[in-house]
Each structure stands twice: as structure tokens, then as C-alpha cells.
Amino acid sequence: MENIEIVNDRGEDLMKNNSYNIVVHIVNVILLGFICLFWLFPSVSPAENDPIEKLSQIGMFIFMFILWAANYWFQYKSKKKKWYLPLVGTVLYVAIVSFFLLLVFPFIYNLLIR
Numbered sequence: 824m825e826n827i828e829i830v831n832d833r834g835e836d837l838m839k840n841n842s843y844n845i846v847v848h849i850v851n852v853i854l855l856g857f858i859c860l861f862w863l864f865p866s867v868s869p870a871e872n873d874p875i876e877k878l879s880q881i882g883m884f885i886f887m888f889i890l891w892a893a894n895y896w897f898q899y900k901s902k903k904k905k906w907y908l909p910l911v912g913t914v915l916y917v918a919i920v921s922f923f924l925l926l927v928f929p930f931i932y933n934l935l936i937r
Contacts (some may be wrong), residue, residue: 843904850909851895854916858887879932887920 862884894912901908 840904843906844899846906847895847898847909850913851891851898854891854894854913858884858891861887875932875935879928879935883924883928886923890916890919 894916898908898912
């Protein structure tokens, strides 16, 4: 029995392409789930009616979502379909979001309050 290789009109292996896309989708759905959890549970401190804090939370959420969308688009539209792209993209996403959430946004928040 011979191996049958399924290829499209450009000569690409469809099984490899499909499994790569499945991995990209799963990784990015997990990241989107963490973004939504961040939106649902933004703070453990007592609730205050501070409009600047709410504005900064909305800004953080929008930043995280836009960065996630760019990461997802880059991984999905990559022509090389290398397996390290979902891993590197996720690690870079977590590093950039952590940097902004832990350093940049608190600094901007303190500038707006003073």
C-alpha cells in the first residue's frame, strides 16, 4: 500500500497546513479566554467609583485585544507555517502585555491622578 499525499493546487501539504491552523486557533482561543477573564476580574481591591481607573481598565482591555488580534493575524496569515510561530507569538504576547500592565499603565495612571 502506498502513502497518499493530499496537496492543493500550489503543492502544499493540506494535512500539515490544517493541523497548523488548528494549533493556531486553539492557542489564540486560550489567549482570548485569558483576556476575557482579565476583563471579568480586573481588581481584587474594594470597589471605588473612580472614573480614571475605569478608563484605564478599558484602555488596558482594548490594548490587550488589539495586540491579540495582531498576533493572531500574523500567525494565521504566515506563509511559512512554521510551528514555532504560535509558541513565540504567545510568549511575546505575554511578555509585552505583562510589561505594559505592570509598568506602563500604572505609570500613566499615576500621571493622570497627580
